Amino acid sequence: xxTVRDSLERARLLLQMGRPADAERELRGVLTEDPQHAGAHAxxxxxxxxxxxxxxxxxxxxxxxxxxPDHYVPHYLSGQVHFQAGLVDEAVRAVVAGLALSPExxxxxxxxxxxxxxxxxxxxxxxxxxxxxxxxPQHAELASLLAIALVMLGQNERAxxxxxxxVGNDPESALAHWAYGRAALAAGDPKxxxxxxxxxxxxxxxxxxxxxxxxxxLKQRNPVYRLLAKLRFRVGWRLLFLLPALPPVIAVFVISxxxxxxxxxxxxxxxxxxxxxxxxxxxxxxxxxxxxxxxxALPVAGAVMLGLGIGLGLDVLGTAGVATMALVTPVQxxxxxxxxxxxxxxxxxxxxxxxxxxxxxxxxxxAPAILSLYAALATIWIAAGVRKIFRPRQAV
Numbered sequence: 001x002x003t004v005r006d007s008l009e010r011a012r013l014l015l016q017m018g019r020p021a022d023a024e025r026e027l028r029g030v031l032t033e034d035p036q037h038a039g040a041h042a043x044x045x046x047x048x049x050x051x052x053x054x055x056x057x058x059x060x061x062x063x064x065x066x067x068x069p070d071h072y073v074p075h076y077l078s079g080q081v082h083f084q085a086g087l088v089d090e091a092v093r094a095v096v097a098g099l100a101l102s103p104e105x106x107x108x109x110x111x112x113x114x115x116x117x118x119x120x121x122x123x124x125x126x127x128x129x130x131x132x133x134x135x136x137p138q139h140a141e142l143a144s145l146l147a148i149a150l151v152m153l154g155q156n157e158r159a160x161x162x163x164x165x166x167v168g169n170d171p172e173s174a175l176a177h178w179a180y181g182r183a184a185l186a187a188g189d190p191k192x193x194x195x196x197x198x199x200x201x202x203x204x205x206x207x208x209x210x211x212x213x214x215x216x217x218l219k220q221r222n223p224v225y226r227l228l229a230k231l232r233f234r235v236g237w238r239l240l241f242l243l244p245a246l247p248p249v250i251a252v253f254v255i256s257x258x259x260x261x262x263x264x265x266x267x268x269x270x271x272x273x274x275x276x277x278x279x280x281x282x283x284x285x286x287x288x289x290x291x292x293x294x295x296x297a298l299p300v301a302g303a304v305m306l307g308l309g310i311g312l313g314l315d316v317l318g319t320a321g322v323a324t325m326a327l328v329t330p331v332q333x334x335x336x337x338x339x340x341x342x343x344x345x346x347x348x349x350x351x352x353x354x355x356x357x358x359x360x361x362x363x364x365x366x367a368p369a370i371l372s373l374y375a376a377l378a379t380i381w382i383a384a385g386v387r388k389i390f391r392p393r394q395a396v
Contacts (some may be wrong), residue, residue, distance in 0.1 A: 004030055004037065011043055020050035038068035042077040049084045057081050065094075072102035079111050091115055106136035113145040125149040140170030147179040151186045159183040174204035180215065192219035208338035212387050215336045218263055219380070257329070257377040264332040266293035291335050300323045305361075319369040320361045326376035327354060333383035342390035346383055 007030045014023035024047040030040040042064030049057035061081040064074040075098030082091035095112045098105065109132025116125035126149035132142045143166035150159035160183040166176035181196030197214035200207050272292035302325030309318025330353055334346035353372050360369035375382075 004034060004040075008039060008043065011040075011047070015043070015046060015050070020047040023047040024051070036067055038071065038074050040064075040065045041067060042074040045081045046077055046084075049081045060166045063081055070101065072098040072105055072108070076108050076111070077103065077123065079108070081283060083111060083115060087210065088115055088118055091376045092390065093145050095155065099102065104135055104140060106132045106139050108132075109135065110139065110142050110145065113142065113149075117148070120152075122149045122152040126153060130270060138169050140166045140173045140176050143169060144173065144175040144179040151179075151182045154186075156183060156186040160187055172203060174200045174207055174210075178207065178210060181210070183215070185213065185217055185220070185295040190217040193217040194221070208340075211336045212338040212339070212391075215333070215383075215387075218267065221263065254377075257380060260380050261326060261329050264295065264328050265299060266282075267332065268328070272296060291331065295328045295331055298327050298331070302326075314364075316364050316366050316369050317361060318375065319366065320357050323353075323357050323360075323369055323373035323376060327357075330376055330379040330383075333379050337387055337390075339387075339390040342383075345386055345390070346379070349379070349382065 007026050010331055011030075012021040014020070014026065024044060027040050027044040027047060030037055031044070034040070041060050045057045045059075045061035045064060047057075048054075048060060058081065061074075061078040066080050068074050075094050079091045079094035079098065082088075082094055087305070092112070092115055095108050095115070095301040098108050099112070102108070109128055113125050113132065116122075126146060129142050129146035129149060133139060133146055136142065143162055147159045147163035147166060150156075150162060163176065163180035166173065167180050170176055177196045177199040179335040181193045181200065184190075184196060186195035194217040196215055197210045197217060199309040200210040201214070204210075271288055271293070276289065302321045302323070305324060306318050306322025307321075309315065309321055327350065330346065330350035334343055334350050337343045337346055353376050356368050356372045359365070360367075360372065
């Protein structure tokens with residue numbers, strides 16, 4: 001016979017699995033038998049808010065607290081509901097009420113730290129996460145949140161040590177690897193940061209902010225790009241006026257774009273190799289392998305076109321071949337952009353460049369072919385602008 005406790009445990013498991021509708025059915029079954037069950041009302045609020053039914057969720061959450069005002073769990077779950085509904089102040093009040101009843105409840109400290117993170121209150125976030133971690137040193141999420149706060153406070157070495165503790169506590173936590181990547185990036189280790197952000201995307205492909213920081217980490221491995229970034233920071237948009245006057249500046253931009261293209265080709269090879277290997281193929285989505293295969297096929301196809309263009313004396317075909325090789329940059333920039341809107345824009349841009357190259361070959365028009373080449377290589381700066389406008393919501 002299925003007991004109420006069994007149904008509640010099943011509902012909790014369904015919520016952890018991201019199946020709130022199934023959890024709702026389970027909980028409504030419990031409430032049919034016991035309409036005054038505070039825990040069922042509180043969990044139902046969480047199931048409803050995860051289905052964007054905010055008003056119903058808040059009502060159930062309040063009912064859970066009303067039925068058991070002296071128990072910390074309904075207050076904690078009420079904090080979760082309000083936080084996910086975007087009602088930050090109400091979430092704080094609910095969590096504080098729960099902590100007043102049970103100050104040793106580490107998940108409540110985690111939730112409070114997340115609230116401070118949304119407010120960008122880094123000192124409070126660090127203090128709150130530290131207090132919770134003192135209660136439960138093995139809590140990976142609290143360690144991750146503490147590491148993120150320390151990064152934002154400029155305590156990079158301590159942040160890296162705490163993030164390493166988080167990864168050690170739970171190697172399957174996307175947040176732990178995200179925190180370690182942030183700490184490594186802040187400490188000037190873009191190689192380790194890139195590896196961490198790849199792991200984040202393996203564990204949680206929907207963690208969009210990791211895509212943007214993976215791109216940033218890969219760019220930071222490019223010494224010419226780092227030089228340009230420092231120069232751009234110092235002189236800003238006035239750098240554009242130096243281009244006609246100082247041809248060497250143009251050369252620096254070109255070298256940076258070529259090195260970045262080479263980095264994307266290397267990234268494609270690494271991803272494809274891991275996606276095809278027996279030991280690691282299950283760690284990657286099929287789309288990742290297909291995109292990497294495409295980005296390795298483009299240089300080959302472009303090289304064939306270039307060779308034919310040289311052999312047949314067809315300048316347009318040869319130039320189109322180089323432009324085809326350069327398409328690796330816009331394709332990879334699109335795939336590795338965090339926000340869905342940004343990905344769509346850059347995907348359309350990459351498609352438009354491919355169509356332009358095809359039209360140039362069909363009409364023997366040199367200008368579109370060479371312009372497509374320049375535009376493809378320059379996508380690293382175009383994509384940076386798109387990411388600045390379209391930021392993923394969970395970026396920290």
